[in-house]
Amino acid sequence: MDDDLPPDLARLRTLETWAAHYLTRIRTRIAAVERQQARPPQAPAPTAAPPSRPATGPGPARPPDWGLAEAGIGVPATEIHRGDCWASGKKLLPVSAELAGGARACDACRPDRVFNRP
Incomplete structure (x- = not known):
């Protein structure tokens, strides 16, 4: 065969x-x-909604609306910055407009224009 x-x-x-x-x-x-x-035919099974935040923990903290940047490398004196200012450095200490008196205003974000409104 x-x-x-x-x-x-x-x-x-x-x-x-x-x-x-x-x-x-x-x-x-x-x-x-x-x-x-x-x-x-059956309707597809509902899927779980994706989590709005990653499961690793809360997201980064929101920057304050106004803040003090302490004098240091790259910052010649204590300055007031808006929270979204690129020149504020790594850390802003939250502060209100009333408590910011006497500190120098940042030349980049110019928060004094908002502080001194009539």
Whole structure:
């Protein structure tokens, strides 16, 4: 014979057992797919809303509206800055307009224009 099957009976019986087992698995899967297709389509399951913040903890603290930047490297004297000022340095100490009296106003963000409004 000129085929790819083994010539002895023992190996042919092994292949027959394997093929019968595999055919049972295929028929079981066919039946499951037919049952699934026979059912009416279902609405997709609702998914959980993504968290608004990462699970690692709260986000960075919001900068204060006004703040004092202490004198140090790059800051020649204690200055008042707006919270969004790029020249304020790494840390602003929150302060209100009433408590900021006497401190120099930043030349970049000019908070004195807002402090001295009539």
